[in-house]
Amino acid sequence: xxxxxxxxxxxxxxxxxxxxxxxxxxxxxxxxxxxxxxxxxxxxxxxxxxxxxxxxxxxxxxxxxxxxxxxxxxxxxxxxxxxxxxxxxxxxxxxxxxxxxxxxxxxxxxxxxxxxxxxxxxxxxxxxxx
Amino acid sequence: xxxxxxxxxxxxxxxxxxxxxxxxxxxxxxxxxxxxxxxxxxxxxxxxxxxxxxxxxxxxxxxxxxxxxxxxxxxxxxxxxxxxxxxxxxxxxxxxxxxxxxxxxxxxxxxxxxxxxxxxxxxxxxxxxx
Amino acid sequence: xxxxxxxxxxxxxxxxxxxxxxxxxxxxxxxxxxxxxxxxxxxxxxxxxxxxxxxxxxxxxxxxxxxxxxxxxxxxxxxxxxxxxxxxxxxxxxxxxxxxxxxxxxxxxxxxxxxxxxxxxxxxxxxxxxxxxxxxxxxxxxxxxxxxxxxxxxxxxxxxxxxxxxxxxxxxxxxxxxxxxxxxxxxxxxxxxxxxxxxxxxxxxxxxxxxxxxxxxxxxxxxxxxxxxxxxxxxxxxxxxxxxxxxx
Amino acid sequence: xxxxxxxxxxxxxxxxxxxxxxxxxxxxxxxxxxxxxxxxxxxxxxxxxxxxxxxxxxxxxxxxxxxxxxxxxxxxxxxxxxxxxxxxxxxxxxxxxxxxxxxxxxxxxxxxxxxxxxxxxxxxxxxxxxxxxxxxxxxxxxxxxxxxxxxxxxxxxxxxxxxxxxxxxxxxxxxxxxxxxxxxxxxxxxxxxxxxxxxxxxxxxxxxxxxxxxxxxxxxxxxxxxxxxxxxxxxxxxxxxxxxxxxx
Ligand SMILES: Nc1ncnc2c1ncn2[C@@H]1O[C@H](COP(=O)(O)OP(=O)(O)O)[C@@H](O)[C@H]1O
Ligand SMILES: Nc1ncnc2c1ncn2[C@@H]1O[C@H](COP(=O)(O)OP(=O)(O)O)[C@@H](O)[C@H]1O
Ligand SMILES: [Mg+2]
Ligand SMILES: [Mg+2]
Ligand SMILES: [Mg+2]
Ligand SMILES: [Mg+2]
Ligand code: NI
Ligand code: NI
Ligand SMILES: [Zn+2]
Ligand SMILES: [Zn+2]
Numbered sequence: 001x002x003x004x005x006x007x008x009x010x011x012x013x014x015x016x017x018x019x020x021x022x023x024x025x026x027x028x029x030x031x032x033x034x035x036x037x038x039x040x041x042x043x044x045x046x047x048x049x050x051x052x053x054x055x056x057x058x059x060x061x062x063x064x065x066x067x068x069x070x071x072x073x074x075x076x077x078x079x080x081x082x083x084x085x086x087x088x089x090x091x092x093x094x095x096x097x098x099x100x101x102x103x104x105x106x107x108x109x110x111x112x113x114x115x116x117x118x119x120x121x122x123x124x125x126x127x128x129x130x
Numbered sequence: 131x132x133x134x135x136x137x138x139x140x141x142x143x144x145x146x147x148x149x150x151x152x153x154x155x156x157x158x159x160x161x162x163x164x165x166x167x168x169x170x171x172x173x174x175x176x177x178x179x180x181x182x183x184x185x186x187x188x189x190x191x192x193x194x195x196x197x198x199x200x201x202x203x204x205x206x207x208x209x210x211x212x213x214x215x216x217x218x219x220x221x222x223x224x225x226x227x228x229x230x231x232x233x234x235x236x237x238x239x240x241x242x243x244x245x246x247x248x249x250x251x252x253x254x255x256x257x258x259x260x
Numbered sequence: 261x262x263x264x265x266x267x268x269x270x271x272x273x274x275x276x277x278x279x280x281x282x283x284x285x286x287x288x289x290x291x292x293x294x295x296x297x298x299x300x301x302x303x304x305x306x307x308x309x310x311x312x313x314x315x316x317x318x319x320x321x322x323x324x325x326x327x328x329x330x331x332x333x334x335x336x337x338x339x340x341x342x343x344x345x346x347x348x349x350x351x352x353x354x355x356x357x358x359x360x361x362x363x364x365x366x367x368x369x370x371x372x373x374x375x376x377x378x379x380x381x382x383x384x385x386x387x388x389x390x391x392x393x394x395x396x397x398x399x400x401x402x403x404x405x406x407x408x409x410x411x412x413x414x415x416x417x418x419x420x421x422x423x424x425x426x427x428x429x430x431x432x433x434x435x436x437x438x439x440x441x442x443x444x445x446x447x448x449x450x451x452x453x454x455x456x457x458x459x460x461x462x463x464x465x466x467x468x469x470x471x472x473x474x475x476x477x478x479x480x481x482x483x484x485x486x487x488x489x490x491x492x493x494x495x496x497x498x499x500x501x502x503x504x505x506x507x508x
Numbered sequence: 509x510x511x512x513x514x515x516x517x518x519x520x521x522x523x524x525x526x527x528x529x530x531x532x533x534x535x536x537x538x539x540x541x542x543x544x545x546x547x548x549x550x551x552x553x554x555x556x557x558x559x560x561x562x563x564x565x566x567x568x569x570x571x572x573x574x575x576x577x578x579x580x581x582x583x584x585x586x587x588x589x590x591x592x593x594x595x596x597x598x599x600x601x602x603x604x605x606x607x608x609x610x611x612x613x614x615x616x617x618x619x620x621x622x623x624x625x626x627x628x629x630x631x632x633x634x635x636x637x638x639x640x641x642x643x644x645x646x647x648x649x650x651x652x653x654x655x656x657x658x659x660x661x662x663x664x665x666x667x668x669x670x671x672x673x674x675x676x677x678x679x680x681x682x683x684x685x686x687x688x689x690x691x692x693x694x695x696x697x698x699x700x701x702x703x704x705x706x707x708x709x710x711x712x713x714x715x716x717x718x719x720x721x722x723x724x725x726x727x728x729x730x731x732x733x734x735x736x737x738x739x740x741x742x743x744x745x746x747x748x749x750x751x752x753x754x755x756x
Pocket of ligand 8: 132224591
């Protein structure tokens with residue numbers, strides 16, 4: 001349930017973004033595949049925290065973003081489907097996505113000098129106040 | 131005259147970029163203000179080196195790019211006009227532009243945690259083979 | 261380009277960092293651009309010493325690509341920290357201890373600078389510290405992402421700078437003091453592996469108008485005591501650190 | 509975002525690096541993720557020792573945010589290197605020596621990772637090495653940009669890994685060996701500040717199937733000799749390094 005902590009950060013950010021507004025019309029949050037965020041828990045947490053702040057939300061969109069990784073050494077791009085990451089390791093990456101460099105290598109050249117081009121973690125895409 | 135070394139790198143890159151072509155139609159190189167590249171020396175060097183490789187060029191465009199710096203701490207954006215950099219220090223930055231962090235601070239908040247957003251150094255903008 | 265540093269005001273994680281540190285009375289990053297001067301041993305021992313003196317203490321290892329505070333503390337990295345509306349730093353020797361090593365498990369973890377910065381922001385956003393009198397931060401050598409992030413995210417930080425009387429360390433620490441003094445107030449300098457014969461570190465403090473907080477003598481036994489809390493606490497290193505802890 | 513790493517195949521500077529290193533027979537990066545184990549002293553002394561043995565030697569300080577090889581060598585940083593179709597590394601004690609400190613002049617130079625990477629590429633593109641039997645590279649601790657760039661740009665590199673028998677150093681070196689062996693052949697491990705009593709470093713070599721290249725004893729005089737070539741060469745440290753140099 002560390003999703004709650006991320007939800008607190010999201011709400012903190014949203015509060016700033018909408019100024020004094022109490023009603024959020026739309027909030028779009030991308031969930032990068034690498035971090036395996038529990039969508040339902042995050043949705044619940046954001047809604048609860050907004051409520052406790054006396055705020056409401058019409059439309060909370062959580063959209064999944066596929067992870068794309070690219071090797072800085074050889075240029076190869078790949079997705080998580082191409083590699084195997086067991087449940088236990090996914091759990092570690094869930095907390096700090098950069099830990100992926102401890103467990104994965106480029107499937108083409110074997111280097112750990114790769115980057116997560118897309119789908120690392122949580123990202124706010126859009127906030128619209130009433 | 132370390133511009134010669136950069137010209138060698140540019141030609142090496144261009145040779146790759148145009149495959150086996152011997153005639154370059156257009157080469158556009160941006161010269162970031164921060165690095166104070168001597169335009170005439172660079173032009174001379176590129177032309178000479180191309181010639182020595184049995185290659186020719188129609189149109190060599192060297193365009194100046196103003197430097198823009200942005201403070202990572204306070205967000206302030208500034209240009210080199212806003213600060214003073216004497217000749218001696220410009221010479222040091224000429225060789226390794228990152229040395230700018232040894233000599234400049236954000237004019238607004240005093241932090242050295244700023245980045246060169248634009249106009250750092252030499253950059254190839256366009257290569258067109260015949 | 262994808263590999264960019266996210267501007268502070270565009271990163272939702274940054275918005276919550278102030279609140280996460282809200283219950284912390286004093287933040288003491290242990291710093292030195294020179295490696296091997298004793299940052300990790302000083303931060304670990306200082307945390308244990310302050311806890312023994314009855315203070316509530318947290319310890320955060322921010323040496324992201326080479327964490328080693330857990331090795332000094334003898335943590336086995338078997339279990340993950342508890343989750344409860346965030347990550348609760350496990351307790352060791354009375355100290356709330358957080359490290360990326362819980363997740364990287366002593367595997368090589370090569371990270372480019374922007375990845376280090378990303379990991380730091382993530383850790384700061386999800387770690388739920390209790391009410392603390394002191395948060396000690398172990399930092400890596402060099403003058404790059406972790407160090408700049410410490411200056412950015414921990415306010416007001418009171419850096420403890422560790423120096424030895426090696427000329428290479430003196431030069432590095434000089435550069436660091438110059439940088440730190442531009443942005444914040446340095447708590448002081450700790451001299452480590454002090455021999456008594458050299459006054460280089462004291463002279464450095466005078467030259468840069470920072471406090472000399474005390475000396476830790478060379479302790480030939482310390483390496484053999486690492487990994488055990490009782491071992492560390494029985495060392496002359498720890499006795500010297502405790503003397504410094506009383507002054508903070 | 510502006511703060512991005514330039515992909516290798518989009519950076520014109522990268523195209524010339526191979527040629528710049530074309531006259532170099534062997535490239536020996538001196539590495540250790542642990543700070544303070546002696547990387548800088550080993551690389552400096554090894555360069556001087558190999559030169560004394562009649563080899564053509566270059567030395568490159570790639571500890572970009574905390575360069576210190578020039579301090580050990582006693583370079584004053586007054587003059588800029590000569591320019592002649594590039595930058596000619598000045599000679600010191602028979603060694604061609606290149607460092608960013610010629611340009612940063614012992615000022616604090618905090619750089620984010622992508623800036624370090626940029627500086628490394630720039631230096632490699634403009635430095636004109638002579639014909640060299642050996643190019644030694646001093647590297648920083650940690651496992652970030654400089655280290656990854658060494659693996660990327662220097663091929664084939666034969667890393668010399670420096671270790672001490674401190675448990676923290678052993679753990680760091682273990683992670684480094686694991687990483688290096690994934691990508692290249694490690695030349696071997698140098699044990700520094702060896703006491704004779706501990707076999708931790710030898711055991712590490714056995715466990716990871718890398719050569720143990722020899723030991724450098726603890727030299728209580730070495731700090732007082734830094735900054736002078738004659739000083740360094742008269743040390744027991746240098747005598748031990750020379751023994752290792754003969755084996756390379
Ligand atoms: N006071 C001391 N006496 C003896 N050895 C010490 C002392 N302080 C540090 N050391 C040695 O230095 C090594 C590096 O210390 P460490 O705390 O890891 O430095 P840093 O974190 O600055 O890299 C330790 O493992 C130990 O061997
Ligand atoms: N063999 C040795 N005997 C005594 N002291 C040493 C020895 N090797 C290194 N040192 C000490 O360790 C310090 C750090 O060495 P340095 O080469 O700068 O390490 P690194 O480059 O790995 O950080 C030196 O300034 C010196 O004080
Ligand atoms: Mg440390
Ligand atoms: Mg540490
Ligand atoms: Mg060094
Ligand atoms: Mg160095
Ligand atoms: Ni969770
Ligand atoms: Ni020039
Ligand atoms: Zn690859
Ligand atoms: Zn600023």
